[in-house]
Amino acid sequence: MSDPVDPDEEPVHRLLGLTDEEFETIGGILGRSPSDAELAMYSVMWSEHCSYKSSRPHLGRFPTQAPWVVVGPGENAGVVDLGDGWLAALRIESHNHPSFVEPYQGAATGVGGILRDVFTMGARPIALWNQIRFGSLDDAHNRYLFSGVVAGIAGYGNAVGVPTLGGEIAFEECYTGNPLVNVMCLGVLRREQLVLGTAGTEGSVAVLLGNATGRDGIGGASVLASASFDETSGTKRPSVQVGDPFEEKKLIEACLELYDKGLVVGVQDLGAAGLSCACSEPAARAGMGMDVDLDAVHTREPDMTAPELLMSESQERMMAFVAPDRLEAVLEVARRWEIDAAVVGTVTTGGTLTVRHNGEVVAELPADSLSEAAPVYKRPTGEPIWLAGLWNNTMDLLTPPSVDEALLRLLDDPSIADARWVYEQYDHMLFLNTVIEPGHDASLIRIKGTSKGLAVSTDGNGRHCYLDPRRGGARLVYEAGLNVALTGAEPMAVVDNLNFGNPEKPEVMWQFRETIEGISEACEVLSTPVIGGNVSFYNETDGNDIFPTPVIGLLGLADPMPAHPPRLDGARAGMELWMFGSQRSRNLAGSAFEKVIAGHVGGRPSAPDAVMARGVIEVAIHNARLGLAPAVHDISDGGAAVAIAEMCIRSGVGATVQFTDWVGLFAENPHRFIAAVPADVASDLETLAARWDVPVTRLGHFGGTEIRFENGGPESASVGLAEATERWREAIPRRLAGG
Amino acid sequence: MKAAVVVFPGTNCEHDVAWALGIAGADAHLVWHRETDLSDFDGIVLPGGFAHGDYLRTGAIARFSPIMDEVKRRAEEGVPVLGICNGFQVLCEAHLLPGAFHQNRDLTFICRPIHLRVEDTDSILTRAAEVGQVLTIPLNSYEGNFTVHDPAAMRGRVLARYADATGSVDDESNPNGSVDNIAAISNPAGNVAGIMPHPERAVEEILGSVDGLVLMRSFVESMEPARV
Amino acid sequence: MKVTIVVRRRPEISDPQGTTVSRALSDMGFAGVGTVRINKEIELEVEGDDTADVERRVTEMCERLLANPVMDDFEIRVAE
């Protein structure tokens, strides 16, 4: 007799996402079968999201060392040394799946989480970035997701009082059922304020600060992030977590005061694995154990079970580890900032984590087994069989486009168009540090009371990485590096967010490995170690993986910061228009032109050139430091034509440009930027470029009210500045107003 | 000249305001909302941010903070009191200024520099400015849409209106739907003022504008005569 | 006792959110939707068993905090 499988009969560990082998491993560690509470802890800690079990073997490839790296990957945020006792902390994270379920709250809680990663280190968060990707805005649901995500980032970031200084928006079919929402946070601190996630020594007490614990996200983010969406997800929707930026603001101020006064030995934020992680990881890092009393946890709802308390992902909570004689002072700070505090544990020797609930022991396990004994999977990798075909599938345009029409259509593409509708919803001026605001290649922030400026750029390009993950990954690092260099900053360190499809597919793991290889190579060339990152797998809908979409966040230091750093909008009539970098290979593969004009994604993007990358970056840095060209812009999406148009639009001036053929106008070869050059700096700039062996092309000059492209033939064309401006500015608002 | 910068839980512009007051020549001190004595101070600023998360209604909960009775008392004594953005909202809720705020007309948060036309210089906020002067100052709010029972009764109390770069005041230059483009007002005595955009964000060339300085200086200058 | 309060913006004061929702409904193809107003409903647990007394206290809460006299009206319902 064969009954249909009763879902109720499914063993608990499988419902929690643990495989049968993992379940057996747990039995081996404990020497008995696990309790429900233990199972809950292992299941969250061993989820893909928390354990990096599929990615860990590959992440080791990243270069992570440099003399200025203070804290590398593995802690809540990476930390680098800025000199004179100043440090910067940087971290990036994804909140893709929660943002699909509920865009406002998903994005908002993503911001909350990334802030905690940074102030956990002792740093004051000073700026946020976001990289968000959706399907086409022609679709109403994508518009809903996009505007909801932006409102959520604004709602949380503005209220918590940390400015949002930029990011990226991109629209591509593959993100329709699986938007990407990545958020990045930068903090600064004095060296003596650095705090690590350690539980300290025997007798230290664990103080849970902030929000009450509720049944938030139980089976939520961590399990969610590890299981793909499919048609049934509508009915399995987990409870949504609501962000409380007000609570977070108080938590930030309280924690910073605790650090200032030297009252804590260590701090750990409560993220996706909640208390399970906040108790075990700091204990494991300190080589200690801990006695935890769940009855002390302040709860929002009655009758929560031990597994619920251990797995809850309630937001805005932190765990501080405190020497007993400092406890009263810590509680006093909490009272002053009007946040709740509860002593929930004591650090013990021996490495055992003991959890009590209702007076009974509900879990007793080696603290380090939750993190260090987590399984590692060497998943098979295999070059996709379709790749060679894709490379051969180059664009075949029967009739060459008219340059003016192509340019206008590109300016109207929401991925290229003015992002102002987004960034004007974000407070990007708070703290009075924003020297270059969103809307430029990189944002630039001063550190008051010093000569230092921090430049940050974030870059991703799913199409390029789909066509060649290794080249694509490397080029992102070079692009971000050039962007910060344009402000006068020296590239310093990188964080990465690796958004990929299903790691159980060999071709996804191949893309993953290749991307890491490419990023690593470029980081080695630029001496920008990877100091942190995040991996998001299972970004797929109905079995279709997203384009491999690594996002790079790159931090640069300008010391001294130029008095008048170049801007995108500094071109004036009469200045010459120059291009720096090589124009040799002219390749449209993966370009916005192919996608937007020909509806084509194919071919193989050109390879980066390490020597040229370095040279162009040096020219950019010295240009800014010497105060030569006042307006610069890197050439990326849409090629030189779009870069020139953007500089014209932002500066409010036309230009006349000589070109040879249209391919060169729209190709996206790396390591190039344009500059507006006043006559009196021309010879200095030429000398500078020659010193770094960087080719210079004099393309034309600025002036007039048109953007003219001339090659002496019928391809010559012209676009009115007003029309170009209108297209570029209105592309996003127009679509949001209803298509 | 000592200025108090009041900090409610959720306030976030306190350091910026203190910085700008410093540039304008005052000695600024942060004061927690549970304090009840401001007799030492020659001027009081309620800075921007999200006091109490802006929950329920912007400024509604902050109005009941212990410090607010003292702010009222000092205001009645003629001490300059300035509310910026969220601080303006708190002053309205506390009935130190007329009117109320609701969501921006387009229901989005707005962070960008806008133009203001100075309408009246008889106040602690505008005494150093000139009528008709156009200032470029960042706006940064979601609930910046000013409304008042009887706009006509606001005559002589409107300090600045939203305008375009040439100073013309119309619907087009109204970023958030505020009645009569009102961006800044004062009480009849002129010693309590509120402004929705952020003058403290426009006090240094490197940040893009110094147009806020004339307003910050007005405030600082107003502190002197009363105290000497 | 369970108390429900509705705080309504006075009709003469514009309600940008209501206007936007009304427009969105029409855009979505819902015909015949007129004015939309968006109010706040506040549910409150209050100790006490004297309805009149609870009502008096809640009225005070509304006057002082929950409603803004400049632009709001309110209505209180005490569940028996």
Place this chain on the structure above:
Amino acid sequence: MKVTIVVRRRPEISDPQGTTVSRALSDMGFAGVGTVRINKEIELEVEGDDTADVERRVTEMCERLLANPVMDDFEIRVAE
């Protein structure tokens, strides 16, 4: 017809706004205030004279726009 909709966040989902208001009321000296939840009341003019039909249309409006199916419950009252 005049329709009133109340959109409530599900009870298991946290309501930071309600929590903050509850605290503020206690701080102001109002004793005995327990949980506070803040909901949305939407008042709508809808053309039509068949109550059942109006209710059906409004339910659809709630499902598609006015309430968030992931986190809200809603209740519809049609005035006769």
